[in-house]
Amino acid sequence: MTRGPKIVKELREAEKLGRLYGQSQGSHTGLDTSEELRGDISDGHTKILNEGGEDNEFDIKSTQHNVFSVDESGDEKELLFQVTSDIMLYLDRNGRITKINRAGLDFLGFSEDEIIGQLFWKVHGVLSKCDIFKYLKAFKNSIKGAYTKDFLSEVHEKSGRKRTIKFSTFPVKENKKLKFVLVVGKYITREKKTNNKIHEFEEMYRDLFENSNYLFQSVRLDGSFVYVNRAWKWILGYNQDEISNLSILDVIHPESREDYMKLSNRLTSGEIIEDIEVSFVTKDGSKIIVEGSVSCQFENGKAVSTCSIFHDVTNRRKMEERLQDSEEKFRTLFESSTDAIMLLDDDGFFDCNDATLSIFGLPSMGRFISKHPCDLSPPKQPDGNDSLTAFNEHIATAFEKGYDYFEWMYKRNDETIFPSTVLLNHMKLKDKDILQAVIRDITNQKKAEKKLRDTQKILQSMNSELEQRVKERTAEVKKLLLQKDGFIGQLGHDLKNPLNPIVNLLPLLEGRENDPEKKKIFEVVNRNAEYMRNLVVKTIELARLNSPNTELTMSETNLLDEIINVVEKNRLAFEENNIELNNNVDGSIIVKVDKLRIEELFDNLINNAIKYSNDVGSITIDANEDKDFVTISLKDTGIGITGEQIGYIFDEFYKADEARHDFDSSGLGLPICKRIVERHGGKIWAESSGEGKGTTFYFTVPTVSKTK
Numbered sequence: 001m002t003r004g005p006k007i008v009k010e011l012r013e014a015e016k017l018g019r020l021y022g023q024s025q026g027s028h029t030g031l032d033t034s035e036e037l038r039g040d041i042s043d044g045h046t047k048i049l050n051e052g053g054e055d056n057e058f059d060i061k062s063t064q065h066n067v068f069s070v071d072e073s074g075d076e077k078e079l080l081f082q083v084t085s086d087i088m089l090y091l092d093r094n095g096r097i098t099k100i101n102r103a104g105l106d107f108l109g110f111s112e113d114e115i116i117g118q119l120f121w122k123v124h125g126v127l128s129k130c131d132i133f134k135y136l137k138a139f140k141n142s143i144k145g146a147y148t149k150d151f152l153s154e155v156h157e158k159s160g161r162k163r164t165i166k167f168s169t170f171p172v173k174e175n176k177k178l179k180f181v182l183v184v185g186k187y188i189t190r191e192k193k194t195n196n197k198i199h200e201f202e203e204m205y206r207d208l209f210e211n212s213n214y215l216f217q218s219v220r221l222d223g224s225f226v227y228v229n230r231a232w233k234w235i236l237g238y239n240q241d242e243i244s245n246l247s248i249l250d251v252i253h254p255e256s257r258e259d260y261m262k263l264s265n266r267l268t269s270g271e272i273i274e275d276i277e278v279s280f281v282t283k284d285g286s287k288i289i290v291e292g293s294v295s296c297q298f299e300n301g302k303a304v305s306t307c308s309i310f311h312d313v314t315n316r317r318k319m320e321e322r323l324q325d326s327e328e329k330f331r332t333l334f335e336s337s338t339d340a341i342m343l344l345d346d347d348g349f350f351d352c353n354d355a356t357l358s359i360f361g362l363p364s365m366g367r368f369i370s371k372h373p374c375d376l377s378p379p380k381q382p383d384g385n386d387s388l389t390a391f392n393e394h395i396a397t398a399f400e401k402g403y404d405y406f407e408w409m410y411k412r413n414d415e416t417i418f419p420s421t422v423l424l425n426h427m428k429l430k431d432k433d434i435l436q437a438v439i440r441d442i443t444n445q446k447k448a449e450k451k452l453r454d455t456q457k458i459l460q461s462m463n464s465e466l467e468q469r470v471k472e473r474t475a476e477v478k479k480l481l482l483q484k485d486g487f488i489g490q491l492g493h494d495l496k497n498p499l500n501p502i503v504n505l506l507p508l509l510e511g512r513e514n515d516p517e518k519k520k521i522f523e524v525v526n527r528n529a530e531y532m533r534n535l536v537v538k539t540i541e542l543a544r545l546n547s548p549n550t551e552l553t554m555s556e557t558n559l560l561d562e563i564i565n566v567v568e569k570n571r572l573a574f575e576e577n578n579i580e581l582n583n584n585v586d587g588s589i590i591v592k593v594d595k596l597r598i599e600e601l602f603d604n605l606i607n608n609a610i611k612y613s614n615d616v617g618s619i620t621i622d623a624n625e626d627k628d629f630v631t632i633s634l635k636d637t638g639i640g641i642t643g644e645q646i647g648y649i650f651d652e653f654y655k656a657d658e659a660r661h662d663f664d665s666s667g668l669g670l671p672i673c674k675r676i677v678e679r680h681g682g683k684i685w686a687e688s689s690g691e692g693k694g695t696t697f698y699f700t701v702p703t704v705s706k707t708k
Helices: 003-023 075-083 102-108 129-143 188-211 230-236 254-261 264-268 314-336 354-360 365-369 387-401 443-512 516-546 559-569 571-576 595-611 669-679
Strands: 046-049 055-058 087-091 097-100 148-156 162-174 177-187 215-220 225-228 273-281 287-299 302-312 340-345 348-352 403-411 417-429 432-441 554-558 579-583 590-594 617-625 629-636 684-687 696-702
Touching: 087 102, 102 177, 129 148, 129 162, 129 177, 162 188, 215 230, 215 287, 254 273, 264 287, 264 302, 287 314, 340 354, 348 365, 354 365, 354 432, 387 403, 387 417, 387 432, 417 443, 443 516, 554 559, 554 595, 559 571, 559 579, 559 590, 559 595, 571 579, 571 595, 590 595, 590 696, 595 617, 595 629, 595 669, 595 696, 669 684, 669 696
Parallel strands: 579 617
Antiparallel strands: 046 055, 087 097, 087 177, 148 162, 162 177, 215 225, 215 302, 273 287, 287 302, 340 348, 340 432, 403 417, 417 432, 554 590, 617 629, 629 696, 684 696
């Protein structure tokens, strides 16, 4: 950190020394001291350093005679002679020292008495043997009226230290006669230090520019590039050969070109433009945003190029844009929310949205911010707790857990109390702990909840009454069903007893009758009597199955054997109706059923399939056994049934075709099948694709493993 001022000081010193060195290289052929001492050897001015390092300007004018001339006034010349930091000696025609300035005495380390009158090249140890010959040659040239400029010699101080000096010799004449030879010596060691220092700074700054993450560019006024550093090439993606063919407008993004071109007049007037933002286009077409400063470089008062220092702020701008978008979204949500949203810190509220003012009935944010949080709540909450104490506990919870959610009673500006839900969120804002409170007015919700509770009470009361009524009605229905079953059973017995003799006697009477007409009458009477008897038997059977007192006699039986027995009993019906039977039941399936009831079940279903089959058809029986039940199916190719009819076929006394006076059907066969299956713990159903497409009946009965 301390090197900065030191570098500046060294740069200034190097600049002065370099200026001295450069100006001393002017083309003089001689000095005429008869002129007023104005102007330097090259352009009329020169600066030299005195012992204190300050600039001292002297006027010297070049003549066409390549020699110095001296007038009567020597004050100004003497001042130049004594204050210059260069070594100056006057030598007579023999080479003896007649005068030496302070810089020469200080440099050589001799006193004036020790050196005046001495041959310069013989002063002890001053010049080496090799350098004496150079010096003598220059001295002789000056004696002849010529000057010798800038020959190097190694000079030894009295102390023994060696230094390299650049000597020049000039003949000085008076009235066109040689008066003395002026010897001027410059410290090459200092000059070398200056050049080294300048070179060191050049290397240092070149390294700084090349390795910097900043983008350095120098651009001529015609737009071509003078120099770009490594970071510039890397970020924009160009190599040196490509840059030589580029113009600055090739890398300036179209959206920035107009603004960039407007800077020209300001720059050429000498203004340094800082904090400028420009968009560049990389080689692959990507857009980058840079920020920095631009200045103009001048030579001989004329603008020649611009120098720019930029740094890439693309990612920062993107982050700023995302942050701005996020802030805008948050502000939109904040302001458009119907919930009250407020921010508070240790000092109280400091921000809120419009919904807050609306909910609490406040005219402005200033009025809201001026309120203490306690001013927004009644003294007590519904549970009797002090509002201040309870809310402080919620704040502590939010700071500990990061949030807290609870219900709270608030007070509007007109003193009305309203219920709400509160969500406290702990967050950081500029490294400061704050709380965000989101408050939702739930007045309508509470009213709706109360109304719902009241409605639920009414419904519960009505439900209780309805349940009681259902129980009563169920009991009545059960009683009626029992009465019905008892009545049907009794009626069946009462009808069955007188019907038996009639059914038995009618065939005898029919056999004795020879009159064909009377025989037809007997056939009708006999068929109807048989129908009545069958109806009575099935009615009694159904009543028995519906009775809770009827118990099934369960036994293990082979399912296939039961089916074969029923098929054999109905073999004649199969043959008469041309029905083909396909029995696919596995002989290993064992079920535990009431054998009489299961036989009746199969008999009803098979007869039903035969009855409603066409002249030629088939019946297919299958059985699939699973873990708990065996599912048995009887599929026929008969007349089929509609989807509407399927819903009624198991109802008592239902006939699919009411128009048919079918004396072979009582309408109780399928209801009896349903009750048999249900008494076995199974279920029964039917499927059909429609009229003329047959029907399949399915029912389930438990397997032996289920009953064990």
